[in-house]
Amino acid sequence: MRQSDREDEKVIRLFKQLPTIEDKRSMDEIYRNIKHGMYKKQKKPIFVPALTGIAGLLLFLLVFPLIFQQSPVDYFSSHSEVKESADSGGMMENSSAKMERGMNEADAEITMYKEDAIDNDTSLKTAVYEENTLENEVYTFGVVVSKDAIAIPVALMEHKSSDDDWLAQFQEVAKSFNVSEYGFSDFAPLLDAMELNEERNEAKVTISPENRLFFETNERQLTYIVQYLLQTQNINVVKFVNENEEPVELPHLGVVQDVEVKESLRKAYFLYPISKDSEYLVPADANPDSLADALTYMKTKPNDNYQSVIPDELTPEIVKEDTSDVTIKFNKQVELDQGDQLKNMQLIEGILLTAKEFGKAEVQFENIEPSQWESFQFDQPVKVPVAPNLIKR
Structure with missing residues (x-):
């Protein structure tokens, strides 16, 4: 015999041991007594039937949790009303699960949108590029x-x-x-x-x-x-x-x-800080004879307002140059994902804008890591910007 069957018989025996309550009065007599009681206050209320019913209810409540924990499926299968309630509860759980999945998917979409917006808004690039x-x-x-x-x-x-x-x-x-x-x-x-x-x-x-x-x-x-x-x-x-x-x-x-009006001014770019939160890349007045001379000039301080975008310990050198493209190698490994990220961006964009002033369309950087940074692909030539200093409104 299954454990659930034995528990059912145990519950039945317990119910049979409860005191039997019978009322042999006719319905007419009961009705008269009730009607009479509405107009006559009882002096001595009878507590025995009520106490007996409460005792039976308490016993049922004590036994019920044990049965529910040990064999909920077998117990509820014999009670159609309870089963319908369980089915309804299951439907509610399924509906709740679907709703939760939908909310999670919506949250995921919102999160992705926010991340995309943050990526666009917090890009370190300051110039306009072809993709823009x-x-x-x-x-x-x-x-x-x-x-x-x-x-x-x-x-x-x-x-x-x-x-x-x-x-x-x-x-x-x-x-x-x-x-x-x-x-x-x-x-x-x-x-x-x-x-x-x-x-x-x-x-x-x-x-x-x-x-x-x-x-x-x-x-x-x-x-x-x-x-x-x-x-x-x-x-x-x-x-x-x-x-x-x-x-x-x-x-x-x-x-x-x-x-x-000249398409290229043949000038070197420097950093011009107007205030703490407002900096621009601008060409200096001098006219270097070549891009190589311009890169050397970029390491100087042309006036009190302009600053070099190239760190003192770093030197960019031209290792190959054609009419429309140039290969620039740094004397030391440049780790773009280390240190001040904005300064690193100003280094790259300053060189790109200077190369543009000398008629270059692409720049291949060497001795630079990582190969992908801020949407730049340094394992291939990088296109020069369309224009400097995009005002983001």
């Missing part, structure tokens, strides 16, 4: 840092527009850019004063009494502002005139000469 231009339009500007009167190149990105008038797009983006938030002077007057002659690949800037203050304030930086603005456009020269289409003069420059 697939769905976005890049707008390059020359801005002047108010406190130092230094012109630096910056870039903004917007979703691509169907408007072919790029100057109108530049003007619109410039007006939406809160330059004072970044410590820059307003450069919108230059764009408003500019007209294009696309057939001749020329731009004309009209200096009038209304905008003259802007040009007098920024005349020493005017050439750089124009270069950084038009370097990525198909414009070869910029002419400056007054409202009568005549040559125009400024206090320090005298007659403003035409500016030849």
Whole structure:
């Protein structure tokens, strides 16, 4: 005999030992007594039947947990109502499990989204790269840092527009850019004063009494502002005139000469810290004769505002150079995942931007680890940036 059968018989015997309670009165008599009791308060309530019922209930409660623990399946199989309750409970458990799995999957998706967003938002890269231009339009500007009167190149990105008038797009983006938030002077007057002659690949800037203050304030930086603005456009020269289409003069420059827009300025890049939380990679004024000379120059301190991005103990050397690509080897092993990660990024991007200024499209780095870092693949040539100093808004 199974253990569960023996336990069932034991329970039956225990139930049979309980005192028997019988009531031989007719239903009419019981009804009369109940009705009579509603109007007449009992002086001596009878406790015996109630106590007997309570004793039986207590005994059942004492025995029931033992049966439930030892053989729940056999016991409940003989009680249809309890089984239905168990089935219902099982359905609730299944539903709860499905709901929990769904919530876990949703949490996983949210977590992945957050991680992707964090990756995009916390990337150490400061420049614009080719992959950034697939769905976005890049707008390059020359801005002047108010406190130092230094012109630096910056870039903004917007979703691509169907408007072919790029100057109108530049003007619109410039007006939406809160330059004072970044410590820059307003450069919108230059764009408003500019007209294009696309057939001749020329731009004309009209200096009038209304905008003259802007040009007098920024005349020493005017050439750089124009270069950084038009370097990525198909414009070869910029002419400056007054409202009568005549040559125009400024206090320090005298007659403003035409500016030849160059695709490459052949300059070395340095770090320009404006504040503790605001740093930019900028080209210095000097014009090295070659990329090799520029790399050597990058280890110096050209002025009080600029800092080298190359550590003192490190020296980059050119081991192979072609027209459009170059191989640069460091004299010591560079561990990019060690130390200040932002400084490491400034080292790489400073060299890439300098190589771009000398007409290079790709740079192969040697003696550098790890082979993959911050989406760079150093086991293959690295493409130079499209533009420096992306303003992330």
